[in-house]
Amino acid sequence: MMLLTCPNCGARNVSEFRYVGEAKSRPDPETATPEQWRRYLYFHRNPAGWISETWYHGSGCRRYFGIERNTVDNAQRSAAGTAGATS
């Protein structure tokens, strides 16, 4: 069972959370070209290693939060860089 550490609720089963995806900034919809918008929608970094991402604690505090996760072994650390609970 994989645990994910919510900054508000602590370590919880990953099934309580919803994966939102890589943390990245949205282009301004008023000025973005269709190409820029499609890049934002479809293209993500897909590294085998650490990535900053957003999760939503749907079955807990219902807040969005940022976390860093290693995609190879699912180890986590808080966005500040301190090690959190692993699986």
Place this chain on the structure above:
Amino acid sequence: MSRNGQHDGPGRARRTSRYSAWSLVKNGLGAGSGWERAFRHHTPKETYDVIIIGGGVHGLATAHYLAENHGITDIAVLEKSYIGSGGSGRNTAILRSNYLTPEGVRFYDRSVKLYEHLAADLNFNVMFSQRGHMTLAHNDSSLRTMHWRAEVNKLQGVDSSVIDPAEIKKLVPYMDVSSSTRYPILGALYHPPGGIIRHDAVVWGYARSADAHGVHIHQKTEVVGIDVASNRVTGVRTADGRRISAPVVVNCTAGWSTLISDMVGVDMPVQTFPLQAAVTEPVKPFLDTVVVSGTLHTYVSQTDRGELVFGASVDPFASYSTRGSLDFVEGLAGHVLELMPGLSKMRLLRQWAGLCDMTPDYSPIMGLTPVEGFFVDVGWGTYGFKAGPVSGEAMAACIAHGKPPEIIAAFGLERFDEGRLVGEKGAAAVGH
């Protein structure tokens, strides 16, 4: 012939002895010592005409069809582990062509047609069993999609129709088709040409045939870098410190494909998700149809050995981890029992995970890239194995002629910038 019976000769074609009833009798009498190795070990050359990264069904099929259809035999297939160790050996071995878009149906139907003749073409028993494939509908909207798919399929000449619960019960007597379940079964899309196959045999058959044409298969050879000079591929570098040059490099690495494309600076709209599957202990044959339920996120088939193979949808977050989870088996067991309550005493033998390179539209990315000489055959998500033969055939044509053939014209990388997606989610997600 060198030690261990391995040939270490130059990469020229050899005469491969044919597998036949006669060879079986002859070698059976000789205690099996007369069997040749199916493919040879080679020392990598310094240069090749084509380097294919990834020794799975896609990479090996591309090598096979390049040699067979286009006479290009100076090819190296580089595999970081052993052949068929990635998605080719981890899928649930289901074949079908009842997709949703005309582009998808045409493409996967060509694959099923190639699979039908593959055993004869490769002289290798791939154990294709066309036992029929049904996708259950548990609500009105999925029944509507089934009708839509059936009509698209019929227009493309694919045998596919919507059947009612009474007909489902006839095909699968152990299925609970009553209306008292949580998700009552309203009907199914039935696709008689679908079925299952021995996935390892497909990999080995293509490897043996490619080897017989003179293709070099290098296992345990990981690519760690790709050299590009003035926007043109010149070769690759491997983990053991070699540099192998080639004017053409093909990326057939599925779940790891963005790592390879990053080496040449080609962005791809691909994210890697694990997909878990499981198999039970073997029991007597009772299920001769592949059963799929999108609502229950599961698909079930019984192998020739009698084991039940279960698959699911991809895990809910991106990862390169192939570790199994208890969440998965718990959910899976519950869903399977909703369909067939009689299986409650079955025991799981093992579970595993494979990596899926998911694209936004659930269609693959095939063909040329902005870097000259760098070809991609990726974005295979959860449907790569069934497309192996046609992908090999089409990629071989694409490499030989320098432009994608008509059958994969819709699957180019440029479609994401141009907004021409080929939406297959309705038929590809948990549709195995």
